[in-house]
Amino acid sequence: MSERPNVVLVHGHDIGRFLSCHGRASVPSPNLEAFADGAVVFDNAFSTAPLCTPARSSLFTGMSPHVNGLMGLAHDAWRYRHSVRTMPEVLSRYGYDSALVGLQHEHPDPTVLGFGEVRGMGFLPRAWPVAEEAAAWLQDRPADGAPFLLTVGMWEAHRPWRPEDYEFADPTMVDVPAFLPDNEHTREDLAGFHGAIRQFDAAVGHLLRAIDAHPVRANTLVIVTTDHGAALPRAKGTLYDPGVEVALVIRPPAAWGTTPARTTTMVSHLDILPTLVELAGGGPRPEWEGRSLVPDLRGVAPDEERELFFEKTYHDRYDPIRAVRTGRHKLIRNFADGPLLTLAKDLEESPTRRGMGDAHLAPRPALELYDLLADPAERTNLAGEPAYQPVLADLEARLDSWMKATADPLLDGAIDRPAPASRLLDAQPDLPARAG
Template identity: 35%
Template sequence: MAQPNIIYIHTHDTGRYIEPYGHPIPTPNLQKMAEDGTLFRQCFNAAPTCSPSRAALLTGQYPHQSGMLGLAHRGFALNDYSQHLAAYLARNGYETALSGVQHEAPFDRRDELGYTRFLEAEPYDADLARARLKARGWKGHEIEGGMHTIGDRAKVPAVVRFLREKHEKPFFLSFGMVSTHRMFPKADADINPNYLTPPAPIHDNPDTRTDMAEYATMARCVDDCVGEVLRTLKETGLDRQTFVFFTTDHGIAFPKMKCHLYDSGIGVALIVQRPDNPTAGTAVDALVSHVDLYPTLCEVAGLPVPDWVEGTSIVPLLDGTAHKVRDEVFSEVTYHAAYEPMRCIRTERYKYIRYFDDDMDLVVKPNIDDGYSKQFLMRNGLLEAGHDPKEMLFDLYFDPAERENRVDHPGYQDVRTELSTRLESWMTQTNDPLLNGAVPKPEGARINRKRGLEPSDADWEE
């Protein structure tokens, strides 16, 4: 087979809360994609925060290596944009196109990413979209459809036109959606919150069920867009020469999920569809990291893996010739809206998390997106809630929900020592700046006060 086309379909803040992972979320097209393709049950990001996660996937490096330690629209950037997957593929004969959102470059620097085509003239700018909605009277949840739904659906015709073109070269298409990123609009009428359960560990009450219904509405929008892409591939015959993968950056934007190193924050969907797939219709339980996708796509395209890449190709898992490609995954947070440095190692059975800041007596509320679930917790003690311990150890066989910290349990001290040593070794090998103390923000970067209440533009740290 000649070099295949590659389509990277990605969302904000979706985690694994879609139908193929057992949740009652109306995503039939993603369910069909999983049934026709390969579903990865244990894929994890390299960072449960937006830009660092995407940068890891698209450079094959951990955020502290690539330089993307915080949010691109707040002043963080890659050290070297020539390492971006789009740039690498473009240098090696691919047509590279972007539709919708990207979060690896500030909005005025997207030309540096390596895309040879942009399917929309204007990049997605969350601040601009929010300002436009407020000018139309937006006050929270009143607008039907919402800015994200409108934006994602509006991108689909350009994607379909691109796919129907005659292409002289293989193409790499990045199609980014924001529907499942807050702010959510009202739920669709047929998604009744009375019959939904909010995601664990969120308390079950009318507010949190409404929150989940609104998320489900946005997930349906994502699914509709995915369906249009997959139908177009089939109608044009491109499905016989195209490698498609669907994933997201991190967990859903609920407390204890996004921006946290629990599995609810670092666990992500990964579905792969490709021609003549020997593992079609199967679920893979092997550990996979987002940093593994860059070398995977290099192998699929018949290209050498650059020496900066940290990941391992998952082609053996896709071919069914291996049962695992790694023994552990690592994930990290340095900055999101506020500074909250932490690292983790996760094996099949255990998770070890360490925090690296002494100012950790309270929950860092700016790193929790606003919404009904956060508001409920704010009314009931989140303002005074203590932060997680500096070290946490979970036995995922007996405690998959990560509720019982065994870091001081006498029976787990050998595990604690081993995982702590492995985490420190990884940090040393990858030159993690946290080993040298607090990591300063780049000059001009904007972050929130740790003791603020929300990720607000009006609450910058001085």
């Protein structure tokens, strides 16, 4: 059996950390809770962006969206830059076979992403067909074959949440997060959300049982994560924590004998590719912005302060925002005028929107500073408070330094939409060399 572990990477859609294993007790997710009980749970994990394509681009490249090129949605012509290499392309250099089953959101044509095999052409309509197809793919794998990367993408829990598709929860029993108004409209919305998560959880449970029944179980690393925050106002589409927080549960191979654990160390989707490459026998690369989580998985989390950077550029409209987060503070810089919250079409039409009033339409400030320990809901903007000016100056300097080091095109002014992709050119040009 190869010392290089097989990898099964399962990613859900628009869920954030809305799972019982991450403290959402009312969310029906027993299969993932049982999985987490035997794994390493990262309770402080984040995406780089609050939107589907940009967030997934970082997961699969180890680079921020403006670095890899996917600053907006793939179906709006955003493309990886020429020199970017995706997770399956990188791991193939270490002898890995790869397959994609189900959803991806990096390119309209999933066959160009570097996978050796694509089942369902990158999309299957519901979680159960995806899980069944992934389990069938696994059954065809010999236990002593080449190591593999199996990426399993599920639509759930993207809106819409319809009663004909999902078994809704009891609205009176859902837990309403602090960033939403607790009223009948929000509870109606969350009841449908919980129903979609229930189906996601059941399907993932089916796949996990297939893995555990296969001889590859002893040497297979299983990652379950979500792309970005939940599809709720003040979450998806924002750089507040509910917009960029993700579930992240990793179960090392059984042969490791790892003790299940939870960690509050701040980690990022940028860390996944460096982790997998280290396990494959490789080392870090200068273009990767994350770090390997192998020490965390072996119970030796680094004892150091870390900063994470977040960004939004395009969704269904131009909305340029950048942010930096430490363990204690967050600075959000809004680069264009607009309302406090810009709601995508699915959020604007949601039941929650009907019951939240219009306070979010007030003008946004240029700078937002939050003390995350005193104000975890990010409600009190401290950017104008004299006592916080040293913190503000420090975080502004960090954000500026990161934007310059990564050649963020926003430094040169407004970012245009890309030209429509053509048959002859389907990539974005590379960025200039990094400063310093």
